Amino acid sequence: MKEFALIFRLNDTSDFKPSPEQMQERMNWLGSIAAQNKLADKGNTLLPIPGSAKTVRPDNVVTDGPYTEIKEFISGYIIIRVENIEEAVELAKSNPIFKIGGNIEVREILKRD
Amino acid sequence: MQQNAISPEVILPHLFRQEYAKITAVLCRYFGLQHIEIAEDIASDTFLRASENWAVNGVPINPTAWLYTVAKNKAKDYFKHLAIFETQVKKELPTETIQDGQAFEFDIKIIADSQLEMIFAVCNPTNSTEAQICLALQILCGFSVEEIANAFLTKTETIKKRLQRARNNLRNENFQIGDLGAMDIQQRLDIVLKTLYLLFNEGYFSKTNNQLIRKELCSEAVRLTLILVENQLTNTPQTNALLALMCFQSSRLEARINDNGEAILFEQQDKRLWDQTLIEKGNYYLVNACDGQEISKYHLEAGIAYWHTTLTTENKWPHILQLYNQLILMEYSPVTALNRTFAFARVYGNEKAIHEAEQLKLTENSYYHELLGHLYSDIDFEAAINHYQKAIELTKSKTERQTLTKEIERIKQKQIG
Numbered sequence: 001m002k003e004f005a006l007i008f009r010l011n012d013t014s015d016f017k018p019s020p021e022q023m024q025e026r027m028n029w030l031g032s033i034a035a036q037n038k039l040a041d042k043g044n045t046l047l048p049i050p051g052s053a054k055t056v057r058p059d060n061v062v063t064d065g066p067y068t069e070i071k072e073f074i075s076g077y078i079i080i081r082v083e084n085i086e087e088a089v090e091l092a093k094s095n096p097i098f099k100i101g102g103n104i105e106v107r108e109i110l111k112r113d
Numbered sequence: 114m115q116q117n118a119i120s121p122e123v124i125l126p127h128l129f130r131q132e133y134a135k136i137t138a139v140l141c142r143y144f145g146l147q148h149i150e151i152a153e154d155i156a157s158d159t160f161l162r163a164s165e166n167w168a169v170n171g172v173p174i175n176p177t178a179w180l181y182t183v184a185k186n187k188a189k190d191y192f193k194h195l196a197i198f199e200t201q202v203k204k205e206l207p208t209e210t211i212q213d214g215q216a217f218e219f220d221i222k223i224i225a226d227s228q229l230e231m232i233f234a235v236c237n238p239t240n241s242t243e244a245q246i247c248l249a250l251q252i253l254c255g256f257s258v259e260e261i262a263n264a265f266l267t268k269t270e271t272i273k274k275r276l277q278r279a280r281n282n283l284r285n286e287n288f289q290i291g292d293l294g295a296m297d298i299q300q301r302l303d304i305v306l307k308t309l310y311l312l313f314n315e316g317y318f319s320k321t322n323n324q325l326i327r328k329e330l331c332s333e334a335v336r337l338t339l340i341l342v343e344n345q346l347t348n349t350p351q352t353n354a355l356l357a358l359m360c361f362q363s364s365r366l367e368a369r370i371n372d373n374g375e376a377i378l379f380e381q382q383d384k385r386l387w388d389q390t391l392i393e394k395g396n397y398y399l400v401n402a403c404d405g406q407e408i409s410k411y412h413l414e415a416g417i418a419y420w421h422t423t424l425t426t427e428n429k430w431p432h433i434l435q436l437y438n439q440l441i442l443m444e445y446s447p448v449t450a451l452n453r454t455f456a457f458a459r460v461y462g463n464e465k466a467i468h469e470a471e472q473l474k475l476t477e478n479s480y481y482h483e484l485l486g487h488l489y490s491d492i493d494f495e496a497a498i499n500h501y502q503k504a505i506e507l508t509k510s511k512t513e514r515q516t517l518t519k520e521i522e523r524i525k526q527k528q529i530g
Contacts, residue, residue, distance in 0.1 A: 024435065028457070031438030035450035036472050042442050 043078035354402035360395030361418035479507035
C-alpha cells in the first residue's frame with residue numbers, strides 16, 4: 001500500500017465557501033473513501049482569506065494571500081492509502097471539485113523518518 | 114418481624130441481580146481488589162442466608178436493608194476472626210479502617226462511589242475488551258458464568274478460564290480501588306465508556322436469541338452508565354452522549370424482535386411498541402451531551418439513533434447519511450461502512466448505492482452480501498439471490514439464515530410473477 005496526497009486547487013476564492021449542497025457532495029465523496037478504508041488522513045482545509053493567508057518571499061517580502069503568478073490556490077488536502085497511483089487517480093476523478101473548475105494534484109508521499 | 118406479601122422465589126433473583134454487585138463493590142472498598150473473592154463470598158453468603166431465612170420467615174418489609182445489615186455483620190465477623198488470626202498467628206493487625214466495623218456502611222453515596230470505583234477497576238486495559246466485558250457482567254452485574262456463556266454463545270469452560278485470567282491480571286496490576294483521583298478518572302474514562310458501549314451492543318446485537326438475556330445486558334449497561342452520569346467527575350458530554358444512544362436504542366428493543374426471536378426490519382416495526390419514556394430520556398441526555406465543543410463517536414451514533422426515533426420522514430435520511438459520513442471519518446469499521454451505504458441508498462436510490470456498496474469489497478462479510486441482495490432486489494433478481502445465498506453461507510446466526518431464506522423466496526415469487 002502506498003500513500004498519496006490529494007491536493008485540491010480552486011480558481012476563485014468565491015468558490016471556497018461551499019453551498020450546503022456542495023458541502024454534502026464533498027462529505028459524501030470523503031465518506032465514500034473512508035468507507036472503503038482508504039482514507040489515511042482526513043487532512044485539512046487551508047483558508048485562503050485575508051488575515052489567514054500570507055506568502056513569505058526572499059528579502060522579507062511578505063504578501064497577502066496564497067496567490068502567485070497564477071490565480072489558482074490550494075484549498076485543502078487529504079491523504080489516501082491505495083495500491084498505486086492509478087487507483088489514487090480513479091478516486092480523485094469522482095470528486096465534485098471539477099464541477100466548479102477546480103483541479104486535484106495527486107502526489108505520492110515519501111515519509112521522512 | 115413484619116412481613117412482605119411477596120414470595121422469596123419471586124424477589125430473590127431480582128434482588129440478587131441488583132444488590133449482589135453493590136454489596137461486593139462496597140465490601141471490596143475495604144478489602145482491596147486483591148481480596149475481591151472474600152467480598153464476593155460474603156455477598157454470596159448473605160444471599161444464601163436470605164433464601165433460607167425468608168423461606169421460613171417470609172420476606173422482610175425492607176429486603177434491601179435486611180441484606181445490607183447481614184452483609185455488614187458478616188464482614189465484621191470476618192474481621193473479628195481475622196484479627197484473632199492475625200494477632201495470634203502473624204502478630205500483626207489488619208489496617209485500621211478494616212478493624213472498624215463502622216466502615217461497612219451501605220448508604221446511597223457509599224454504594225454509588227463504590228460501584229463507580231469498581232467500574233473503573235474492571236474496565237482495565239490490562240485485560241482484552243472481551244475479558245473486560247465478561248468481568249463487568251460477573252462483578253458489576255451479578256451474572257453467573259452460565260449466563261455469560263449463554264450471552265456470548267460460548268462454552269462455560271471458556272468463560273471460566275477467561276474470567277480466571279482476567280482476575281489474575283487485575284490482582285497483579287494491584288489497582289487501588291478507592292483512591293481514584295480526578296486525573297486517573299479522566300485518563301480511564303474513555304476505556305470505561307468503550308467497555309460499557311460494547312456491553313450494551315453485546316445485548317443489542319446479541320448472538321443469543323434469548324430476549325431476556327438481551328434485555329438484561331442492555332439494561333445493565335444503562336444502569337452502569339447512569340452511575341457515571343450521576344457522578345460529577347464522570348458526568349462528561351461523552352458519557353451523556355453514550356447514555357442518550359443507549360436510551361434511544363433501548364426504546365426499540367420490544368419492537369425489533371418478533372415472538373419467534375426473529376429480527377424485524379426497521380420499516381416493519383410496530384412504532385407503537387417504541388418506548389416513549391426512553392426516547393424522552395434519550396433526548397434529555399443528548400441535550401446534556403451537547404454542552405461543550407467536543408463531538409465523540411457516541412454523539413454521532415446518538416444523533417443517528419435520534420433520527421431513527423423520529424416519526425417524520427422528511428430529511429431524515431440525508432441527516433443520517435451525513436452523520437454516518439462523519440462517523441466513518443472518525444473511525445473506520447465495516448459495520449459503519451455498510452450502514453452508511455444503506456443510508457446512501459435511501460437518499461440517492463438503490464442503483465447508485467450498488468456502485469457505492471461494491472467498492473467496499475467486504476466479500477467475507479455476510480452483511481455486505483445481505484446489503485447487496487437488498488439493493489439488487491428490484492433491479493436484478495439473479496444478482497440479488499446470489500448475494501443472499503452468499504450471505505446465508507457466511508452468517509453464523511440461525512434466525513438470520515431464516516430471514517434471508519424468506520427473502521430469497523420472496524424474490525423467486527417476483528421472478529415468476
